[in-house]
Amino acid sequence: MKDTSKINNHSAIAAFQIIEEMAPMNEDVRITDLARRLGMPRAKIYRYLQTLCNIGYVRQDPVTERYRLTLKLFHVGQAIADGTQLTSTARPVMVQLRDKAGLTCTLSIPEDGGMRVVDIVRVDSPVQIVTKPGALLSFHASAQGKVALAFGDPDLLPAQLAADHPPMANGEAFDP
Secondary structure: OOOOOOOOOHHHHHHHHHHHHHOOOOOOEOHHHHHHHHOOOHHHHHHHHHHHHHOOOEEEOOOOOOEEEOOHHHHHHHHHHHHOHHHHHHHHHHHHHHHHHOOOEEEEEEEOOEEEEEEEEOOOOOOOOOOOOOOEEOOOOOHHHHHHHHHOOOOHHHHHHHOOOOOOOOOOOOOO
């Protein structure tokens, strides 16, 4: 089999960098702001945004001329999550676990950089966990990450110990 690890389409990479930069934003964004954050020329950002608008993944406000992602990405992600055997197999067990423990149950899988939340079965409570499916939780500062470090791939813990980690939300450094 041919090694394709070095084959990259830079246009596809740039488009996804734009999408990933826009995803956590709560408000429409200007081309200038995206260009500054991503270190790309404004003209390049404009071309990619227009393409993403044309295929329905981004919309432009006609008054402010700012951009926002559409729910089309959500539908794509949801279709992927719904179509995985892991999610469909785990969900009934998660429901049982939630009902027995009286706590929210979260399914996450390890990937580069942390644990990706795949599914959540929430408990009806006045206090709610606000993590959403699709979120990437760090190995060193999340319950899911710490479980993966303790019981997952044996190579994961040494790699995390050798890595630089930003301080946790409470300001503490990673200390296994």
